[in-house]
Amino acid sequence: MVQTRKDKIQLIVRRIFLILTDIILINGSVLLALMMRYEMTIKLIELQYIDRYERFLIPFTIITLLVFWCCKIYHSLWQYASIAELYKIVEACVITELIHVAATMYLGLALPRSTYFLSGVFLVISISASRFMYRMIRTVLQSYRQTDETVRIMIIGAGDATNVLIREISNSRYLDNSKVVCVIDDKPEKVGKYIHGIKIVGNRDKIKECSVDYDIDEIIFAIPSASVEDRKNILNICKETKCELKILPGVYQMVDGEVNINDIRKVDVLDLLGREPIEVDIDSIMGYVRNKTVLVTGGGGSIGSELCRQIVSHKPKKLIIFDIYENNAYDIQQELLREHPEANIETLIGSVRNTSRVDSIFAQYKPDIIYHAAAHKHVPLMEDSPNEAIKNNVFGTLNVAKMADKYGAEKFVLISTDKAVNPTNIMGASKRMCEMIVQAYNGKSKTDYVAVRFGNVLGSNGSVIPLFKKQIEAGGPVTVTHHDIIRYFMTIPEAVSLVLQAGAYAQGGEIFILDMGEPVKIDDLAKNLIRLSGYTLGVDMNIEYTGLRPGEKLYEELLMAEEGLQNTRNKLIHIGKPLEFDKDCFFDNLDQLKKSVYDETDKVREMVKGIVETYKFS
Structure with a gap:
């Protein structure tokens, strides 16, 4: 509040100063024009013109100030003055002189004709000079204020974004200790030229060399339209320097043509994954949830909560958030009610393992569409508690799938x-059995049952990047299980887009699979994150290799070879052909498995192997 009042006072003071300056310049311009007409000698000016000048002095000043105010000459931030402000000044001065001519002629106070033209020219020049002088003085003072603590900046890209960035960095009072010293661009015709006095020193191959030659502290990637591949390649070069990396995200604010310093963010490891984001036109496919009752199990989790966000914006009749963790459920409930106060949201606490609880929810609300996201997913923890993995993942899914059939749901998405x-x-095997449940129920129910299969979700609870960040914040070391371990990655919005699109495409029995591009080495991910955090690998921070954990693979597969692939309308989403199996035998085996896990026997892995033939355990 104190800062706001201070800013208002400063604004008022600046405006008063500008108005007083303009009063002098307005009257000085007319007087100078008269003197030019009479060889710059006041004594030679006819007394009638001196008299007319003095009589119209005050009205002319008031009229001019009013025109300037209406043309918003006093509303601009002159530290950012540009061609647009110059146009405003010319427009205001032309209007002023036209009024000057008309009024003096009408009142019989006409001046020599050349005086009007000259006074108009002088007014434009003097008013423009007074405004742009502020920018010049500020720039000069800033250049003298450079100290040993000055942040020396290299900008990647010599386009419109860089043009505006250099100007804003130069003029911002909050960045007095920052200075752009060089620019990098891959276009040969730009190399050697200047932007606002800053030289374009070379292409991406010069980044490392120039970071040393120009003693660079910070690199800003300012090519909003760059492809993911180009961005990844350039940032991979930048991260080999010792500079802090920042980036302008995406194609942004082109409506205004303006870039804000606040849009610059630190480079994230996601920028280095090198895969184009999955684009799904959610609005065109989400008509199937409108006016429907939608149930999201595990609705407080990473995927479940994002599903709720996307669904609620498409006007379901009712959204039911079902989760065993009350804090997670409460958080997403409050978020959605803030963003969509008109939404009909029901938040219920309970476990999918509780058959009676699930039955009562279906009986009361009769959901049309079910997104089943509730599951135990941590591989090492489930290896230590295999019975719990089966109880929650397999029999929780079976409970929800049964009720979807019993109460006539339209769609069930796993x-x-x-x-x-x-x-x-055991976690992977339990999810394979969940897929088999989906396939089995789809064959005997009017409900469309489908499964959606994807890789690791960046930023989700328990995923590798949040773990690495915590380890780095704690001073290291960063733990990686194996030098060669690789994983497929996708973002939470991508995962949710796939799930929602699967619901739209679902005809029953499909396993939808995302083409996630090339897998990523976890070791490279850890090294990149260390560098992006400002540390030098092997000096400030180390990586510790702990060995593969029980049940962990060096690499993950997205579908079995015998499943084959079918394309969908979205070329990055495929359908795996379901494997055939004996459904009756499958359900008999599930009955035996259920008894075994609830009796807490230690035979669960052998029994799971009898159901999932591709399951291998040591």
């Missing part, structure tokens, strides 16, 4: 994982 393919851990 969230699955790439770990279900040729599983080597």
Whole structure:
């Protein structure tokens, strides 16, 4: 509040100063024009013109100030003055002189004709000079204020974004200790030229060399339209320097043509993954949830909560958030009610393992569409508690799938994982059985049952990047299980887009699979994150290799070879052909498995192997 009042006072003071300056310049311009007409000698000016000048002095000043105010000459931030402000000044001065001519002629106070033209020219020059002088003085003072603590900046890209960035960095009072010293651009015709006095010193191959030659502290990637591949390649070069990396995200604010310093963010490891984001036109496919009752199990989790966000914006009749963790459920409930106060949201606490609870929810609300995201997903923890993995993942899914059939739901969408393919851990095997439940029920129910399979979700609870960040913040070391371990990655919005699109495409029995591009080495991910955090690998921070954990693979597969692939309308989303299996035998085996896990026997892995033939365990 104090800062706001101070800013208002400063604004008022600046305006008063400008108005007083303009009063002098307005009257000085007319007087100078008269003197020019009479060889710059006041004594030679006819007394009638001196008299007319004096009589119209005050009205002319008031009229001019009013015109300037209406043309918003006093509303601009002159530290950012540009061609647009110059146009405003010319417009205001032309209007002023036209009024000057008309009024003096009408009142019989006409001056020599050349005086009007000259006074108009002088007014434009003097008013423009007074405004742009502020920018010049500020720039000069800033150049003298450079100290040993000055942040020396290299900008990648010599386009419109860089043009505006250099100007804003130069003029911002909050960045007095920052200075752009060089620019990099891949276009040969730009190299050697200047932007606002800053030289374009070379292409991307010069980044490392120039970071040393120009003693660079910070590199800003300012090519909003760059492809993901180009961005990744350039940032991979930048991260080999010792500079802090920042980036302008996406194609932004082109409506105004303006760039704000606040849009610059630190480079994130996501920028280095090198895959184009999955684009799904959600609005065109989400008509199927409108006016429907939608149930999201595990609705407080990373995927479940994002599903709720996307669904609620498409006007369901009712959204039911079902989760066993009350804090997570409460957080997403409050967020959605803030953003969509008109939405009909029901938040329920309970476990999918509780058959009676699930039955009562379906009986009361009769959901049309179910997104089943509730699951135990941590591989090492489930290896230590295999019975719990089966109880929650398999029989929780079975409970919800049964009720979807019993109460006539339209669609049931299961969230699955790439770990279900040729599983080597109990979590993956449990999710493969969930997929088999979906396939089995689809064959005997009017409900459309589908599964959605994807890889690791960046930023989700328990995922690798938040873990690495915590380890780095704690001073290291960063733990990686194996030098060669690789994983497929996707963002939470991408995962949710796939799930929602699967619901739209679902005809029953499909396993939808995302083409996630090339897998990423976890070791490279850790090294990149260390560098992006400002540390030098092997000096400030180390990586510790701990060995593969029980049930962990070096690599994950997205589908079994015998499943084959079918394309969908979205070329990055595919359908795996379901494998055939004996459904009756499958359900008999599930009955035996259920008894075993609830009796807490230690035979669960052997029994799971009898159901999932591709499951391998040591």
